[in-house]
Structures are given as structure tokens and as C-alpha cells.
Amino acid sequence: MRTGPHRRRSAARRRPIIGAVAAVFVLLLVSAGCASNNGTRAGQRAAGTTAVDPDLSGSITVSAAASLTAAFGTIRDDFLAAHPDAQVTLNFGSSGALESQIETGAPADVAAFADEATMAKLAEQSLLDRPSEIFATNRLVMVAKPGNPKGIRSLADLARAGTVSLCAESAPCGRYAREILTAAGASIPESSITRGQDVRTTLGAVTEGDADAAIVYLTDARAAGSRVSTIEIPASQNLEARYPIAATGASRNPVLAQAFLAFVLGSEGQSVLRDAGFGAP
């Protein structure tokens, strides 16, 4: 009995907190609702252009290299417009990270990577449905702060450009950058290299942070628009990044996975990739 009034009082005091928590949840729900509404609207917009195939249903997860973020977002929307009963979840990251996720049993029905070596690791462990196919190519460029204040013209200039953002070795863009720098005989002191986990964080160090330059894919530089100055790497020093795609052996929905794969390799997927700046396979 003694605790009765006390308990009631503390419950009354707690009520505003419950209200605040409820308000936060409502806010989250509303914003989530808005996001999915946008998705549906984008889907409806694209629906006019493609034949709708209601036969495909179920859901798949597509693990795609970070450099494919924008392009695969569009491809997903177009694909869903054609297959309204299907669900496609995109999972972006560095190809290396995605590969170890799949290795440890993460659900992925389609894998789209930025280099063949990473895909080969999945193939070696018989984790693929069938051999991968190349669906796009990419090149590397240097990016600097807008206006290129450090006057970077060549790979050698990166050594005195201040802080240079490169991908970690676990990401294909990190290995590509190392190959390019080694071949050009340019060496950047390790103490001025900041490592991004994937190409988007690597680029973000220049666009959002204080890094002076980065080596990223042409497509990322293009997507960054006026937030960076792009400096081309001459063809003689550059390399061609080849992007393989495959359905995984563990896929629970191989039909939908193959349909998505065919869509990426087909004319609609390819035209989205071309628009984003990717080269033909």
C-alpha cells in the first residue's frame, strides 16, 4: 500500500517520455512510408515503357559493388516496373566485403562485383549457380576538390597533393589503384593515404571531408558532378575494370535471380549502365 501513490506519481512522470518515444516512432513510420511511396511512384512511371510480366514473384537480394549504387537502383526500379509482384533488395558494399558475406552464408541471390578476382573466389568455392558473365566495364580517374586547387595533373602529382583517399585493399578499387600507381612508378607516402572501405566512402572523403584527392571509378566521379574536379588518367596508365555478375548457387529463387541477371545484361539494363558512364562488356 505504501508504494501505491508513489508508483502512480512516477507513472505520470513517465508518460511524457512514452509520448516522445511514440512520436519518434510515428515520425520514422511516416518517413518510411514516404520512401516506399516514392518507390512505387517511380515504378509506375517506368511501367509504361516495359511489358508487365506478373508471373515472376517472390523476392531476391542482389549484392552489388558500391560503384553500382546509382545504376542498380535505377535498374531495380525498372525491373520491378516490369515485374510488379517481385521484390528486389539491394545490398551494396565493397566487392570484397560482399564476397565474405556470401561466403559466410549471407542471403544473396545475385552477385555483381567490380572485379573478376573477387568473383573467382566464389566460383572456386562452388558458390555460383553457373559461370559469371561480364556486364559492364569501368575506368579509373583522379578526383580533386572543385577547381583542382592542388594543380594535380598526373599520378605522380598525388605524392604531393596532401591527403589522398584510396580504397582499402579488400575493395577492387584499392587493388586497381595500387596497380595503376605501381605501373606509373608513382608512390604516395602511406602517412598521407586515408583508406575508404569502398569506393563511395573513398569518394566521400573528398566531397564531404578534407581529403585533397582520390582515385575512384569514372562513374563515381561523374555521379559526384560539380562536387569534384575530375582528372583523367591516360589510357596508357589506366586499366579496364571488368564487372562480372552471377546468380548464387544458394539462391532460394533462381528463376527471379536469372530474370534479374538477364535484365542487367539485356538492352534496358545496359542502357542504364551506359547512361551512368559504364563501358560495354
Place this chain on the structure above:
Amino acid sequence: MSPPRNPPLRTRPPVLVVGVAVVAVAFFALPLIGLMQRASWATLGHDLTTPEARAALRLSLVCSVSATALSVVFGLPLAWVLARVRFPGRPFVRALVLLPLVLPPVVGGVALLAAFSRRGIVGEHLYDWFGIQLTFTTAGAILAETFVALPFFVITVEAALRLMDRRYEDAAATLGAGRWTVFRRVTLPMIGPAVVAGAVLAWARALGEFGATITFAGNIIGKTQTLPLAVYQTLDTRPDVAIAMSVVLLTVSLIVIVSLRDRWLARP
């Protein structure tokens, strides 16, 4: 000794409650067991002496100790002001100080960028006038760690200052001690354990800092790549090294818990 306020049950505890509690304990224990089981103990020493691991260990020590020192230097006066001085807006200031406790660290990093990057409201002038850049420097990593560690020190010490018996201070003052003497000879010894506990907590938090550091200070080997960043980066390429470094961090955390046992574990 007064009887314990919360005597143990005399009846048998309900099976369901105990069962759920066991599940909760397993939830905490299993990841740690998994980590221990995956660690290759034979090569642990070798894994920890790889250049990256050594650089990360050294840097983590430097940054976390510096962040702790800064937390004590700035946190002690702050805690004293919050506990002893009445001023308008004090609840607001306290909320501000405690915010990093609940703020996602990566958001803290973004906020630090907005303030101290070369285009930040303060960082812009630091760079233009003095040529000082904090991002991508060890100083930046220390700044990020201090940002998240300071609140732990302040709440611990402020609580001690509020709870201590102020009559000892009054007595010292009536006996002619100056304010500084009272603080040094009476207050500080009385809140000493809390200062140590706050510093240990702040240090542990600084040591584990990830989000604010990688966002604000980047990920430069030997400069800003502290242990948690090194764990994250090597997990894909060299899992053994990542796990070895994780074991180090886990061991340190256990030592912290044990060293603070009087504060946490001894409670009934």
C-alpha cells in the same frame, strides 16, 4: 550494518523467468565464446606484431590516453560547474554535454566535420589563419575520441560532487582554508574514486571509438587508424589479424570491468 534493502527470495524462483534470463546471458556470452573460439591462439603474438596491428596498437594507446587526459582537464571544471554553480540554462548545458552518450557516433563525426573541417565553421578559420587542419590527423582522432569520452567522465564526477557531504568543505572553509585548498585537500580526495572511475570509463570509450573517428579523422595507417578501424579494415582480407586485435580489445574491456568491480559488481 543495516539489513539489505533487497533481500533474496525465500521461495523458488519461477522457472520461466529464470529460463528467459538464461537465454539473455547466453546472448551476451555466445558472441564472446565465438570470438575466443575463432582466435588462433598459436599465432596471436605473430598476428599482433604485423606492421598494421603494431601501428594500430600504438596509435590507440596514444589517442585514448590523450583523449582521457583532455577529458579530465576539461571535464573536472565542467563537472564542478554543473554540480555547484546555479546558472540559467544549466539543464540545457547538461543535456548538451550528455548528448554524445546517445548520439550515434557517426553523426558525431559528421557534426565534427561541420565544425572543424577545412570548410567547417571553426575549422575554416583555423586553416586560413593558422594553417591548422584537424581532419586526417592524429589530433583529429584524439578530438573525435574526446567528443565521445568526455560525457562519461563528466556524469561520473558530477554525480560524486552532488552526493558528497559538503559539510567537510564548509568545515575546512571555517577553519581558514582558501577555496583552492579546500578543493585540493578536501573535495578532490573525497571524489577521488569517482575521478578515477570516470577516467577509466572515458578511456574505455575512447579506445573503442569507431564512427566519429573514421568519419572525421579518416583511416590512415599509423595516423588515424586506431584498433577498431584496423579491425574493420582487416576483417575481409586478414580475418586472423582482425580477430587477434578484437581479442586485445575484449581483454582490455574485461580488465576495465574488473577494475571497476567495486562500483558495479559489488552492488547487491
